[in-house]
Amino acid sequence: MQYLLRHYIRIPHYLYSQFTPSIASTLKNLSPSQLTQFNQLISNDDEKKLKLIAYLVQKLKPGLIPYKQILLQQIRNKSIESNQDLEYAIKLIQKIQNPEFYLNEYINTIKEKRIHSCIIQINQKYPGLCSNEQLIKIKEQFPECTQEMIIKLNQNKQNQSKQQIYEKIQTFTPRDIPEQHNLPEQLEKHKCITQGKIVLRFPPEPNGYLHLGHVRSIRLNFYSAEQLNGYCYLRYDDTNPANEKQIYIDEIEHNVKWFGHKPTHITYASDYFPFIFDCAIKLIKDNKAFICEQNRDEMKEYRRNKQPSPYRDRDIDESLRIFNEMQEGKHPESKYTLRLKIDYQHANPTLRDPVIYRVLYTQHPKSGDKWKVYPMYDFAHCICDSLENITHSLCTLEFEIRRELYYWILTNLNLYKPFVYEFSRLNVSNNMLSKRKIGKMIEMGIVNGWDDPRLLTLAGLRKRGYTPQAINEFIDQVSVPRGGNEQIISIKILENCIRKELEKTAPKIMAILNPILIDVEIDKNTIKQVYVQQDDVKLVSNPDFYGLTPNKQVCLRFFGVILCEDIILENDKVKYIKVKLISTDINERKKLKGQINWLDKNDCITATVNEYSYLFDTENPAEIQEFWNSFNKNSLQIYDVKVPKQLEYKVGDRFQFERNGFYIVDSIKDGHIYFNKIVGLVEGEKKNLK
Known part of the structure; x- marks a missing residue:
């Protein structure tokens, strides 16, 4: 069905994913041309409207095309709310405009209230129902209506995706266990205390830093409680003092607040x-x-x-x-x-x-x-849940086997029993989300602590430049499945979430990675020294390379056409590039495909860039016993970079380095700026892949 929606009518992914089976079955009956008509009409309508639109297109005859827009407008105005309303409107058109049209086939197509009253109003104003002038006006207004619906769809998109998470709680159906049911008096006492509100909890063990996998639980519990006007506890599962530290306790609370959540109460298992x-x-x-x-x-x-x-x-x-x-x-x-x-x-x-x-x-x-x-x-967890009157105890699937023990303990202690549901653990490709294994990597010196930007710990993601909004968007996209703990989510989905955000928010600047200084001969008496990127220089030209090579003309962006006369090496490194200015004419500049970024030597400063790539070469390093053997030794590369000196740089500022990617100011030490690469550009990734 998704193939049909994608390739026949080109519906955006965020729309086709919301079609119900009933709508999907209706769409299967449409021909390719009818699907095209449907694609032109659909918008951010609800299920009933979409089904009406699909049926309308199925029954649409050539002679009814002029009336398509006004019927759609009436649906959007909520003048037509049912099949009967639409049937009446079509019969009205058939009767007044042209009795030869079999307009009853046009029924059950679009679905909103507005069509009915709109047709009546037009009929009162125009005895012919729809004059040519009115039809033209409707046709002119239809694209505007479409744009309004698209804007509305985009505005509602995020709320709809979030809504899928917390609404799913109300439909959770785990494996039934007889012991899980409360006695009537227990349930009545619980409802009296909670006043019928949902009560959730996020119960991390303070034995390490939180990682991306914990965000699914944070999102599911805190956000759901907020949306359902309930409560959510932050409870530290501090039952093993051998591995627990105050620094982890503080960091966990900081991360929860970083995501904008305020716990109803902060508790500890040790309190009980x-x-x-x-x-x-x-x-x-x-x-x-x-x-x-x-x-x-x-x-x-x-x-x-x-x-x-x-x-x-x-x-x-x-x-x-x-x-x-x-x-x-x-x-x-x-x-x-x-x-x-x-x-x-x-x-x-x-x-x-x-x-x-x-x-x-x-x-x-x-x-x-x-x-x-x-x-x-296993003993403390269920008792704490009961004492805090948790309504839904949500945890990952590896705890599913422990559910019977959970209820056995509460039954034999005659305590209230929360509803327990397990969801799949989050696994992300080319990385590791096990606190034990992350600790092992730190111990082995593979990474530089819990906040290493190559890790998917929240401290690492924050240092890398990821935002809570982008991380939440990622969690919303992957949702809360229950299919198993083996599924691997591509890290590219996470990268795309932050990239989409930064494309809107990060200012673009010209930055030169791995800079090479070249002398541009303006005339016999004038030399202009500029930096270009090392990737833009090659000794031998090829058809797919548009940078500097000997005896080739390229354009320095916004400046002029230059000719690379020679490249001189020393110890296999570029020592000197002889370049001559050919023209500054804008028409001449536009002719060249090679457009090179550059910075004037006098207008830039030197900074340092930490370039990050995937931590592991394999998609699922967790399945390898000696996982450290698949560690990507090139996951961190350190380069010099030239950036404009007239800009002000503060820690936490994010920029788009044109043609390179997105970067964050990690630190400034003694006036020297250190950048961390957040994510590359899509074009750059395609280029590297090629």
Whole structure:
């Protein structure tokens, strides 16, 4: 169907993606010529209107063409709202204008209210319904109407794409689990607290910097809550102090605010540690949890073979005593764990008596050394969701297998159960979105920290020059699928989002990368020294190259035609280029295909550019065990660049370097400017690809 819409009637991608199956089935019945008619009529109409338009075109006869525009105008004016209205209007035309037309075939074609009243008004003013003069006027106005609809469509486009995200929440249908349903009294209490509003949460673990994959969750939770007039918590899942740092906590909050979101509350899993500890005590007393002494390898082996722990039937009082001693710091790490007593033979491995508490003697960034035992994520997460009265607990698909454990815990603690839904994890080509693997790359020196602009961490993207708007646009385009975690999204989609924004906002300047100084002989007594780009100079000419080569004429943009007489090398590098001015006549300049950017030596300053390309040569480095072997060693290239000295440069300023791409001022040190390349131009990418 998309092929039909694209190649037969050339409908923009943002329009055809919104056609429903009913409209699509109608379009299948149209011939190519009828599809062309439909393409000329459609605009930002709703489904019913589009279906009417499609049917109208299908029934359109040559003699009805003059009336096409006025019917369309009436639809847009909402004078015609139904098939019956349109049928009446067509019969009116048939009766008054020309009884020979079979205008009842023209029914069910366009769909809006305005046609009906418009035809009546015209009939009152013009006894012949539509005079030639009126038809001409309508034809003149139709393109204006079309443009208005296009403008309106573009204005609504972003809101429509965003709307798809939060409206999808209301249609989520995960795998049904009997335990997920609340008791009537639990649900009533929950609704009383939330007052029927949606309550979401964004629960990152503060063990690293957020990356592009987290934005899908940020967007889904915060934006949805805002659009639905609900609430969204920022909750830190700080259950593993060994990997958590205050710097990560601060950076996460900064990123959320960078996207323009204000959390309803900022909470920590550690805020609920006393209650979670009491929940563990309750489960022990109910004989639903026990203290185990197996080490990690033994436990892994027993669970894989569906064998019970030898400590599974430990006395309840003994388990209570040891658990309290664990919190008092009387036992070393790894000696004891607290495990749930569910079903060691369960088909779902997460239900085979999982660990819910362990001993950790590590300083916690928030609670210090108050706690010696820490809950596992799977135990704390669901309890925190329940205590905060979260309505929709949204997470990535790898947690789908844990949903039964989520509801088992809440059921056995008699706590309110949020609705749980999983969506696909975001994977972007030629990069890595695993905090563990990013940390490995930093450790190996492959990248220069979490904010390396080659990374897709939010700190890296911000340093690279990406904006929250462009990142959100990317997330909206890829939506919230549930097909699996294997799908790889092309990084070119992300690049196109920032490129489209910068094409509208970034000022253009002439900048010369890898500059070469040339002497232009104006006359026998005058030499003009200018910089040109190294890419514009070659020793040997070829038909596809329009730059400087010996004995070839090119044009210095806005200046004149020059002749390259000779190129002198030293140590395989260009040392000197002998150039002569031929003409400054504008007509002569226009004749040449070779138009070279340049800057006068006296009007520019030297800066430094960090040119970035893809971090990995392979599309999906995550599937390679030793992923660092596919690292692109040329992912960072550092060049000199000449930029106009009369401009003012501030950190964060973005520019389009003509013929090169988009750049941001990363830093200014001792008066020297450092630029980071954000993204290349489409033309430049095609050229490089070729």
